[in-house]
Amino acid sequence: MRILLIGAAGRLGTAVGGALADRGHDVLAVGRTSGDLRFDIADPAQITELYERVGKVDAVASAAGDVPYKPVADMTPDDYESAFRGKVLSQVELVRQGLANVxxxxxxxxxxxxxxxxxxxxxxxxxxxxxxxxxxxxxxAIEIAPQRINAVSATVFTESLEEYGDFFPGIRPVDVADVAQAYVRSVEGGQTGQVYTLD
Known part of the structure; x- marks a missing residue:
């Protein structure tokens, strides 16, 4: 399969890209500052340019999304808007614009x-x-069939415990390689409308 991988240079994206490539897929790595293609998916116009550049693909996988972390009392309307734009709208737009390209x-x-x-x-x-x-x-999922859509929802990575473990007390970590396998399941499997949880 020809797969567009967003956020390919991060810890998760690197693991996902490796897992997909190991299974013989052609992975096109996309990032803001590195990768085969340089695009910022927080900008809808750049998503349009990205799809125009790559043409038809068999799958789109996203491992990217930025959100601020602050106490509620310190958050501003701009912070919440930034989170929504950086993680939600960017990925929703990948799907909306990608329907014609997948x-x-x-x-x-x-x-x-x-x-x-x-x-x-x-x-x-x-x-x-x-x-x-x-x-x-x-x-x-109920609208785009026979195209499929799933999400991968993991806890803190074992490999990130030194940096982020204190924020997740009592929550079991998961190896990033296991999270990458959930992407393989989503890409190669037949399910749709699933949120694959790893925690």
Missing amino acids: AERGSFTLVTGVLSREPIPTGSAASMANGALDAFVRAA
Whole structure:
């Protein structure tokens, strides 16, 4: 399959790209500052340019999304708008614009996260964004068939515990390689409207 991978240079994106390439797929790596293609998916116009550049693909997989982390009392309207634009609208737009570019039975895989189910202090924007994406995936699935759409929702990565472990007390981490396999399942499998949880 020819697969467009957004956020390919990050920890998750690197693992996903490797897992897909190991299975013989042609992975087109997209990032803001690195990768085969340089585009910022937070800008709808750049998503249009990206699809014009790559043409038809069999799948789109996203491992990118930015949200601010602050206590609710310190958040501003701009912070919440930034979270919604950076993680939700960017991925929704990947799907909306991608419908014409993804194969008839192709797929979209989005990234959400554990905070829609297990909130933490300072994580309200991430919880909001993840919950919105979980709901979008379920709703979009009933409209875009036979194209498919799923999301991968993981907790903190084992490999990131040194940096982020203190924010997830008592929450079991997951190896990033296991998260990458959920992307493989979404891309190669037959399910749609699923949120694959790893926690």
